[in-house]
Amino acid sequence: MRPLRDLSIRVKLTGSLVAVVSIVLLLSTVAGLIEQHRSAKVAMVAQFTVLAVTLGEASSSTILFDDRQTCAEVLASARLEPKVVFVQIFDGEGNRFASYKADQSVSDELPLNHEQDQVLFKGEFLHVSQPIELQEIPVGRIYLRASIKDLYKNTRHKIFLATLSLLICLFIAILLGSLLQREIARPILELAAATKKVSGEGDFSARVHSNAGDEIGVLCNGFNTMLDQIQQRDRELEKHRTHLEELVRERTSRLEAQTQELTDSNAQLERSNQELDDFAYIVSHDLKEPLRGISRYSSFIAEDYAGKLDEAGHEKLETLQRLCLRQENLIDSLLHYSRVGRAELAIAPTDLNDVIEQVLDMMHITLEEQGIEVRVPRQLPTVACDSVRIVEVFRNLITNAVKYNDKAEKWIEIGFQQHGECGGNDLTPTGFVFYVRDNGIGIREKHQESVFRIFKRLHARDKYGGGTGAGLTFVKKIVERHGGKIWLESTYGEGTTFYFTLEKGIVA
Amino acid sequence: MRRSLSLFCALLIGNALIGDHVLRAQQPQAVSEYDIKAGWFAFFGLYIQWPEQPFPGADKDFVIGVLGNNPFGPYVRPSGNGFAIHASKFPKSLKVIQGKRIKVIEYATVDAFRRNYRPCHILFISRSSAPGVPAETVQDRVSAALAKTKNQSVVLVGEASSKAESEAFAKSGVIICYWNDLQDQRLKMVINDTLARNEGLKIKSPLLRLGVVTPL
Numbered sequence: 201m202r203p204l205r206d207l208s209i210r211v212k213l214t215g216s217l218v219a220v221v222s223i224v225l226l227l228s229t230v231a232g233l234i235e236q237h238r239s240a241k242v243a244m245v246a247q248f249t250v251l252a253v254t255l256g257e258a259s260s261s262t263i264l265f266d267d268r269q270t271c272a273e274v275l276a277s278a279r280l281e282p283k284v285v286f287v288q289i290f291d292g293e294g295n296r297f298a299s300y301k302a303d304q305s306v307s308d309e310l311p312l313n314h315e316q317d318q319v320l321f322k323g324e325f326l327h328v329s330q331p332i333e334l335q336e337i338p339v340g341r342i343y344l345r346a347s348i349k350d351l352y353k354n355t356r357h358k359i360f361l362a363t364l365s366l367l368i369c370l371f372i373a374i375l376l377g378s379l380l381q382r383e384i385a386r387p388i389l390e391l392a393a394a395t396k397k398v399s400g401e402g403d404f405s406a407r408v409h410s411n412a413g414d415e416i417g418v419l420c421n422g423f424n425t426m427l428d429q430i431q432q433r434d435r436e437l438e439k440h441r442t443h444l445e446e447l448v449r450e451r452t453s454r455l456e457a458q459t460q461e462l463t464d465s466n467a468q469l470e471r472s473n474q475e476l477d478d479f480a481y482i483v484s485h486d487l488k489e490p491l492r493g494i495s496r497y498s499s500f501i502a503e504d505y506a507g508k509l510d511e512a513g514h515e516k517l518e519t520l521q522r523l524c525l526r527q528e529n530l531i532d533s534l535l536h537y538s539r540v541g542r543a544e545l546a547i548a549p550t551d552l553n554d555v556i557e558q559v560l561d562m563m564h565i566t567l568e569e570q571g572i573e574v575r576v577p578r579q580l581p582t583v584a585c586d587s588v589r590i591v592e593v594f595r596n597l598i599t600n601a602v603k604y605n606d607k608a609e610k611w612i613e614i615g616f617q618q619h620g621e622c623g624g625n626d627l628t629p630t631g632f633v634f635y636v637r638d639n640g641i642g643i644r645e646k647h648q649e650s651v652f653r654i655f656k657r658l659h660a661r662d663k664y665g666g667g668t669g670a671g672l673t674f675v676k677k678i679v680e681r682h683g684g685k686i687w688l689e690s691t692y693g694e695g696t697t698f699y700f701t702l703e704k705g706i707v708a
Numbered sequence: 709m710r711r712s713l714s715l716f717c718a719l720l721i722g723n724a725l726i727g728d729h730v731l732r733a734q735q736p737q738a739v740s741e742y743d744i745k746a747g748w749f750a751f752f753g754l755y756i757q758w759p760e761q762p763f764p765g766a767d768k769d770f771v772i773g774v775l776g777n778n779p780f781g782p783y784v785r786p787s788g789n790g791f792a793i794h795a796s797k798f799p800k801s802l803k804v805i806q807g808k809r810i811k812v813i814e815y816a817t818v819d820a821f822r823r824n825y826r827p828c829h830i831l832f833i834s835r836s837s838a839p840g841v842p843a844e845t846v847q848d849r850v851s852a853a854l855a856k857t858k859n860q861s862v863v864l865v866g867e868a869s870s871k872a873e874s875e876a877f878a879k880s881g882v883i884i885c886y887w888n889d890l891q892d893q894r895l896k897m898v899i900n901d902t903l904a905r906n907e908g909l910k911i912k913s914p915l916l917r918l919g920v921v922t923p924l
Contacts, residue, residue, distance in 0.1 A: 261751070261754075261912075261914035261915055261918060262914075264747075264751045265748070267918045269919045270917065292797060335807075337750065337798070337802070
């Protein structure tokens with residue numbers, strides 16, 4: 201059925217028309233032929249019954265007067281009807297009396313009981329058996345056999361003619377059908393072509409021309425209207441799109457300008473940073489020189505003039521020396537800071553477990569003294585970083601954790617979180633977030649921003665083991681040099697966690 | 709059941725009838741001359757048309773007169789009010805011709821005929837004289853019949869011994885005259901159609917065109 205469904209509507213229309221016409225014609229022709237054949241048979245029956253009766257009556261006198269020869273002469277008049285092939289007369293006693301044969305070869309066998317009135321089509325013949333009666337006297341019977349070849353020949357001829365006319369009608373039907381279907385199918389085909397054009401090429405300017413007022417006309421008009429609307433909408437969309445593009449272009453250019461500005465200011469910033477670093481280096485380097493002189497000379501005074509100075513002099517000299525040391529520390533820190541900002545990083549794959557081991561090794565005396573438990577919940581990954589700097593990061597963080605802890609049972613936890621492991625803070629999507637957690641004193645929220653500032657100390661100078669207050673500044677600088685970020689979470693009095701990332705170059 | 713029973717009965721009867729016919733066909737009887745001639749009276753009734761009301765009472769009775777010796781014996785016998793023809797041509801006796809009763813009037817002698825003649829449809833003139841009437845000849849009877857039935861629509865039927873005699877009778881006025889063809893071994897007749905027509909009788913062609921008929 202599939203191929204039939206896929207046929208063109210033109211073929212379908214013509215085909216259905218031709219099919220209907222041919223079926224109707226065929227049925228009516230067949231019915232007509234059957235009826236004609238039947239009525240021809242009825243007519244033939246009537247004709248030959250009458251002929252038999254007439255012949256019977258005509259030959260009645262010959263039977264009564266027992267005149268076979270005359271009877272045969274009477275029967276011979278049947279030759280005028282060429283269809284009659286055999287006539288047999290029976291006398292009153294049922295004996296064969298006289299007969300007529302159209303041809304010597306005709307059989308005189310009777311296919312029916314000649315003593316009964318009968319009309320019968322059998323074989324190629326019509327058989328008629330009729331009584332002969334004159335007034336009340338039964339005279340005899342007549343049997344007549346007529347050929348129905350002509351009947352069948354006629355019927356065959358009629359069938360031939362009917363077939364011929366059927367073919368002619370079919371031809372006319374095909375002709376008319378193709379003419380009619382053109383009227384119906386043309387708009388549909390146009391519609392199909394237009395649809396193909398619209399859906400295939402996206403050409404919405406296609407239109408279908410139909411001035412018919414029927415359903416197809418409505419369909420075509422609807423299609424056209426639809427396309428109009430689509431085109432209208434398209435135009436509007438196009439307008440909006442153009443507008444949008446302009447908007448985007450404008451925004452983009454503005455953004456580009458801003459980016460340029462930012463880049464410029466960034467470069468400027470970097471330059472000034474660099475200058476600052478250079479400045480810090482130069483200043484600290486140059487500052488150290490006189491400081492070293494002051495320190496040396498104060499030592500000289502303390503050694504050479506020890507006896508000449510009184511208690512108060514000694515005290516002041518000590519203070520001077522302490523301040524010198526402190527100044528030196530500060531300058532060292534500044535120098536270090538500027539170095540961190542200046543020196544190139546030696547990035548290489550580094551196993552952080554080694555780093556931690558190294559740090560703990562360096563600090564093991566302090567850790568043992570303080571009785572601090574260091575926890576590393578799982579093996580740390582290998583990342584690309586400058587191992588020396590990262591040692592400094594961990595050392596500073598662990599030192600702070602050790603330093604600012606007043607608990608009886610102190611612990612430090614070093615670990616990392618990977619993408620998907622933590623609840624989605626500032627987590628970089630692909631990288632690790634390392635942390636150093638302690639149960640120390642914690643940092644008040646208002647101070648959480650300023651802890652990274654250089655030389656910023658939250659406590660009295662000598663409290664919690666002192667220090668320059670530059671450690672976290674170094675850490676931040678190193679992390680940022682790696683492209684990472686550092687932040688902290690803390691609850692005052694319960695502990696602090698420092699998080700940092702080393703975004704660049706994650707190896708494992 | 710009832711239907712099939714009746715069918716069975718019909719078959720039985722049919723068989724009996726066929727059997728009867730076959731039996732008769734197998735045993736041809738020697739048909740007597742007067743058996744045939746008696747039958748032919750009935751056939752004349754079929755093929756001859758008399759004028760309307762040729763004589764009073766002609767519409768009720770088909771009257772056959774017999775002049776001379778009545779040779780029909782068992783073939784024409786009285787039956788009820790009239791007569792019946794028992795010819796072997798008929799399966800049963802024939803009591804009606806042209807829808808009328810058959811009536812036979814015998815005239816044993818010419819005298820009796822001359823005295824008692826009553827109009828009839830057919831007057832049969834016998835070849836032989838009645839027993840005890842030796843003086844009459846066929847010619848006497850013919851002459852008397854001709855004289856008596858002149859200008860009446862009566863079919864005179866005579867008997868002759870030869871064709872020539874038959875033709876002579878016919879010419880003299882006997883409308884139908886039988887003769888025995890010894891060669892053919894069968895009964896033939898001469899019919900004077902001209903005379904018949906003159907007397908208002910119409911003899912139909914099926915009769916005239918028969919081989920056994922010599923029309924004049």
